[in-house]
Amino acid sequence: MHHNICKRRQGGCLAPLRRGLPLKHSREGSTTFKKEIIALLLAGGQGSRLGVLTKKAAKPAVLFGGKYRIIDFSLSNCINSGIDTVGVLTQYQPLKLNNHIGIGKPWDMDRMNGGVTILSPFMKESSGEWYKGTANAISQNIDYIDKMAPEYVIVLSGDHIYKMDYSEMLASHIRNNAEATISVIDVPYSEASRYGIMNTDQNGRIFEFEEKPKNPKSTLASMGVYIFTWEVLRDYLLRDEQMESSDHDFGKDIIPTMLAESRSLWAYKFVGYWKDVGTIQAFWESNMDLVSRVPEFNLYDQQWKIYTPNPVKPPHYVAPSGSITTSIVAEGCMIYGQVRNSVIFPGVYVGKDAVIDNSIVMSNSHINDNCRLDHCIIGENVTVGNNVIVGQGDNVPNEHKPAIYNSGITVVGEGADIPEGAVIGKNVMIDIYARREDFCSCEIPSGSSIYYGGVCE
């Protein structure tokens, strides 16, 4: 068998070897084409600071930018960078994510060899366990990676909004003869203490990593994008698994151990738009970034398209009474009212004399006549009755979750039904599938919460 491969190589039957690397056969000895690099996309995070938006979906599955889900940006980066093999590691509320990704068609990842594979935690012979940390999630899928037998792996987190050519990062990894390359972005010094900071020499080699340092020595923040030489990472993962005390996390364990052992770790400097949409405020802001006159993040770049499953809907319709300014609006919408400064997802209905300002309205929601919505995020399939006012009043943080709802934005969970004439304040949380009867009164002051099946006092 092995002899055969060599003979065929001499005969020149196989594709030319890229970058002069020896062609290995995978562990099973099959002769499939070897992948130079595969991506591992960590998509299991809950994103608890997104509150009710992540109650039924993992953070990477949250809707973003008028028709996308957050994970689309990483997946599109992969295919636009020429990476066609992606393992998506899911854990928390994977239904929407699995549905969304399917066999990877929208990203052209329905491939004979490679493509997209959903990797969820599974039972093993003697045990079975959840992913305990980012590194552990990869460790539990060593078999998948070995089967693909890549030279390099790129580890991504599925919850950032950015466009990045990973092939350039790989070129830098190879040029530096690195064993790990970590993508970094320059952040303002005042914010540096919120990130994992890389301290490098003038060539970009990392000599120190500090997680959320009080007195940062540099402003190069890790973006959670790592390229590893697979053989090296494999070894570190196996060793890490044996360590009882480890959190099995890339930032906390793998990277520090590699640094301690003087491995070759390099920073790759990324310049451009990169947003972690981890909080309600950040989520709202980066959606709003898209409606500005010249958006920092360009969705319309024909050279770097963002892919997502397309809804089967006709183009949107603006009625004679409707008007739209400074907004993005997706297909299937019917706009009879006014939309200003907002992001409107597919299939949204905006009734007559309704006014929507500074808001995000997700797919198939129905905003009835004469509503006033300001600074709010409306989940999917929400019904807002006639004459409802949202976002009026003082900026009082939420009574139950002040750490989540505090920026003046009211969030309505998917499937909620808001009764006619309700007047809702700021920082209000309305639970997913909240029913009309869950509203005890029509006056919902700023900072309060409405729960599904909630008991009125």
Add this chain to the structure above:
Amino acid sequence: MTNAMGLILSGWKKPELKELSYIRSVSAIPVGGKYRAIDFILSNMVNSGIKNVGVLTQYSFRSLMDHLGSGKEWDLDRRYDGLFVFPPSLSEDESGWYRGSADAMYNNLSFLKRSNEDYVIISQGNGIFKMQFDEMLDYHMSVNADITMAYREMYDYSPDELSMLGIIKIDENNRIVDLQEKPLHPQSDLGSIGIYLIRRTLLISLLEECIAHGEYDLVKDILIKKLDKLGVYGYEFKGYWRNISSVQTYYKCSMDMLNPEIREELFFKNGKVYTKVKDEAPAKYNAEANVHNCIVADGCFIEGTVEDSVLFRGVTIAKGAVVKNSIVMQGAVIEEGATIEYAILDKNVIMTKGKYLKGESDYPFVVGKNSVV
């Protein structure tokens, strides 16, 4: 409705469509902001459960082939059956160029013969309508018809428009007693909508007979001639129906889609309308946008005024530009200060700064693909 297969005749030359059909088959005409005419009949067939569809094409079929691809957008990329496209091909005996609709089907007789379905639905590819064929098949069987033709009371058609249709007369049992193709003086307002239902084996023998007589047209040489001998019945379709056969009908049909009731019927009732997807971002409106009574597709970028118009994917309307009562196809750009009224702009047309162009509601101005005005 797995007992029927579909045959779509994607159409012959339509000089009345001017620039719009010089470069493409009439079935491939862009319509409704993101669709092509053929999407409607294809979706109707798929929504009715038909899984085996042949498309017979003749003129300028490149854009049609490109649009249809493997049929996956209509869920017709199947391991068995699915979508088949039959362009004409020159064979040894110089036959192959379709001499008429019957000839086109005859040339692909092997497709008809190797299919298993008992019934065939034959349709034009340029009808804009939403129809379920199950009921028509039930009707066909209940009256024991040889051929069932769908017709519609064309109350919303002018006499001129009527004379572009096939006009029928029916008796009290709905049997068709007269059929006139494009009559100068229509005798009734019952018009054929170009949908025929027939048993597959009967169709095969009728085609063989027709070609043996040196005749090539389904309507003139088979239907009209066989009205006495065969039981040809009319099935009334009561919904919205327009076929795209001239610039005027194209314009009218496009404007009809601004009517919420017609939109509801075409796009939201009885299944969806499928089309080839393009990965465009949502439409973007800037502060100066002033848009009323419009259909706007993904990827548009609007800073000007747009009223009573249809904008296809990726259209740019610059500041101070004005678009009224117009249809602007994919990728067109209306630069600053340019104005169009009653115009149809084909794909990638550029209206340069300050230009003014105006047609009439009954005679819209057509600008051909890739033109720079």
